[in-house]
Amino acid sequence: MITTANRLNTVEEYYFSSKLREVRQLASEGKPIINMGIGSPDLAPSKAVIDAVALAIQDENAHGYQSYQGLPELRSSMAAFYKNNFQVELNPNTEILPLMGSKEGIMHISLAFLNEGDQVLIPNPGYPTYTSVTNLVGAEAVYYDLAEANNWEPDFEALEKLDLSKVKLMWIGYPHMPTGARGSLQLFENLVAFAKKHQILLVNDNPYSFVLNDKPMSLLQIEGAKDVALELNSLSKTFNMAGWRVGMVSGNAELIDAVLKVKSNMDSGMFFGIQKGAIEALKSDQSWFDSMNEIYKRRRVLTEQLAEKLGCTVYKEGVGLFVWAKLPEGIQSAEKFIDQILHEKYIFIAPGTIFGSNGEGYIRFALCVKEEKVQEAIDRFLPNPSEGEALGN
Numbered sequence: 001m002i003t004t005a006n007r008l009n010t011v012e013e014y015y016f017s018s019k020l021r022e023v024r025q026l027a028s029e030g031k032p033i034i035n036m037g038i039g040s041p042d043l044a045p046s047k048a049v050i051d052a053v054a055l056a057i058q059d060e061n062a063h064g065y066q067s068y069q070g071l072p073e074l075r076s077s078m079a080a081f082y083k084n085n086f087q088v089e090l091n092p093n094t095e096i097l098p099l100m101g102s103k104e105g106i107m108h109i110s111l112a113f114l115n116e117g118d119q120v121l122i123p124n125p126g127y128p129t130y131t132s133v134t135n136l137v138g139a140e141a142v143y144y145d146l147a148e149a150n151n152w153e154p155d156f157e158a159l160e161k162l163d164l165s166k167v168k169l170m171w172i173g174y175p176h177m178p179t180g181a182r183g184s185l186q187l188f189e190n191l192v193a194f195a196k197k198h199q200i201l202l203v204n205d206n207p208y209s210f211v212l213n214d215k216p217m218s219l220l221q222i223e224g225a226k227d228v229a230l231e232l233n234s235l236s237k238t239f240n241m242a243g244w245r246v247g248m249v250s251g252n253a254e255l256i257d258a259v260l261k262v263k264s265n266m267d268s269g270m271f272f273g274i275q276k277g278a279i280e281a282l283k284s285d286q287s288w289f290d291s292m293n294e295i296y297k298r299r300r301v302l303t304e305q306l307a308e309k310l311g312c313t314v315y316k317e318g319v320g321l322f323v324w325a326k327l328p329e330g331i332q333s334a335e336k337f338i339d340q341i342l343h344e345k346y347i348f349i350a351p352g353t354i355f356g357s358n359g360e361g362y363i364r365f366a367l368c369v370k371e372e373k374v375q376e377a378i379d380r381f382l383p384n385p386s387e388g389e390a391l392g393n
Contacts (some may be wrong), residue, residue, distance in 0.1 A: 007200040010135035023348050034377050036303070037348040039177075039321045039366045041240040043295065046288060048278045049239065056276035066146070066269030068260065070098035074275045077282040078248050084216035085210075094253035095226075097260055098278075100270055102232040102247035104261070106133050106294055108217075108266070109230060112258040113201055114139040114168055121170035122155075125355035125362075127176055127205065130171045142167065145358055148315065154182035156190060165197045173205035175213055178355045181317020182213065188222045195228040201255075201317045207234035207247075208320035211367075212291050212296050226252040230259075235277065237321055239281040240292075246270070246278045296321070299367045302374040309381045310341075324352075336364055345380045 027033045044050075055392050069075065075092035082088040092098050099105045106129050112353050114120065116138035120128045124143040134141045144159055146152045154172075172191060174183025188204075195202040203236055204219035219231050222367035228310070230251035236242035249259055256295055303323045304314045311328035350366070352359025369377075 002244060007136050007138070011132045013025075019348075023342070026342070026346065031346045034347045034369060034373050036053070036369050036377070037350040038366045038368070039237070040242050041237060041291065041321075042368045042370065043239050045277070046284065048283075049241070049280045053273045053277040053282035055275040059272065059276075062272040065274075066272055066275070068264040068267070068269055070270060071272075071275045071279070074098055074279050077083070077279045078250075079393045081282045082218065082220070082250065086221055087217055088218050088220045088250075090220075090250055091253070095250055096251050097149070097256050097258055097263065098270060098275070099232075099247040099249055099263070100267060101236065101245040101251070102205065102234040104128060104245075105247060105249045106332065107132065107136075107206070107230045108259050108262045109201075109203060109232075110134060110137045110139070110169070111262045115141055117166065118168040119198070119383040121159075121167055122178075122370065123171060123173070124357060125352060125359040127173060127177055128172065128356075134298055139168070143356065144178070146179070146181075149178075149219075151317070152176050153183065153187055154191070156194060157193065160204075164200070166196065167200055169201045169203065170195065171203055171205065172219075173322045174217070175208040175211075177204075177208060178322055178350070178352065178359065178362075179315060179324045180208075180320045181315075182215070182317065182319055183217065185217060185221065188219050188225070192219070192222045192225050192229060200228065202340055204229065204230040206230045206231055207237050209233075210238045210292075211320050213319040214299065220250060227291060235278055237290075238282065241281065241353055244274050244277065246274060265303045266285055280312075296367050298371055299369070299374060302371055302378065303365045303367060304308075306374060306378050306381075307363075309378055314365065321367050323367065325363055325365070327361050327363060332361070336361055339364060346381065347375075347377050 023033055023035060075096045078096050079090045079092040082090050110133045114137050119142045120134045120139050120223030121144050122141050123146050131141050144154055158171045191202055209216040219225050219229050230249055232249050234247040300323060307314050307323060307325040312325035315324040327337055334353050338349045338351045350364040352364060
């Protein structure tokens with residue numbers, strides 16, 4: 001019998017990978033599933049992006065291997081995007097590395113900087129991939145608490161009480177996933193100071209800045225951040241290009257070069273046509289963001305109504321692609337709660353527990369469902385005389 005590597009004992013199948021099989025099975029049985037669990041944009045990229053890709057396919061250079069660092073004009077477009085939107089100056093030749101999605105960057109960064117036994121500060125709640133990748137490379141996850149009482153921001157007094165002697169890397173992500181907490185430049189200043197004090201590589205995962213957020217920020221805006229920080233970004237949510245797999249990592253040349261050493265051994269460059277589409281997307285002006293956010297605003301209003309129909313309390317300060325809500329008083333298990341809704345009302349919502357123990361008691365709705373479908377979900381909870389009161393009422 002061929003055995004698997006020991007590292008697979010440290011991870012489980014990604015929650016959405018397994019749960020969506022259950023959701024698809026229900027759909028195949030004819031159940032009218034409304035999927036509000038996963039943040040995969042249902043909207044299309046702009047026509048200009050689609051046209052750019054269609055034209056690029058005809059280029060004689062489109063079908064060969066591409067540079068590990070991406071087209072020079074793609075890196076220049078990424079640098080211009082950071083300059084225009086964050087007032088951050090980046091050298092496109094040395095301080096930006098295009099990625100096949102920012103999720104790829106989590107693995108590359110971890111492989112580039114972590115040795116077995118190194119410790120990693122991971123937010124609780126936070127993106128589950130931080131933990132799984134940490135485990136896969138043989139490092140040790142050390143969780144730091146985020147709580148609603150502190151606006152889902154780190155407690156620096158608690159952090160300073162930890163034994164940080166083995167901590168090599170710290171993951172943050174603002175706007176925060178799953179809660180939608182905005183963060184602030186003051187928070188970023190405090191984080192950079194903390195990272196410098198303890199010689200920790202600080203990595204900000206920043207794919208949600210432009211969704212329902214009137215004050216986009218970058219960690220790299222903070223003076224001296226490049227000394228200790230990298231930032232991941234993505235075109236997935238901002239430009240509706242999730243399946244295209246286009247992201248970037250930015251920071252000082254030495255740090256970027258270390259990531260490139262890993263990446264260049266793991267792929268053979270991004271498809272030429274996708275790079276051309278990404279270049280066009282990065283040229284988008286404010287009207288693109290405004291048009292997307294008008295749609296998401298309407299969806300958020302309806303989704304908050306749905307959450308309140310379930311008796312939940314919405315975190316109103318949240319931005320980004322999700323609505324984060326606290327379960328009704330007395331309900332202990334988020335997973336049991338969402339399973340009941342899935343099997344009785346055929347609506348899939350993400351339980352907060354998949355993002356960490358501090359997600360217990362919360363659920364997350366994705367704004368990736370058309371308004372009429374959200375309204376249909378609301379209508380499924382209207383009182384039915386034959387059934388009595390609906391769930392959550």
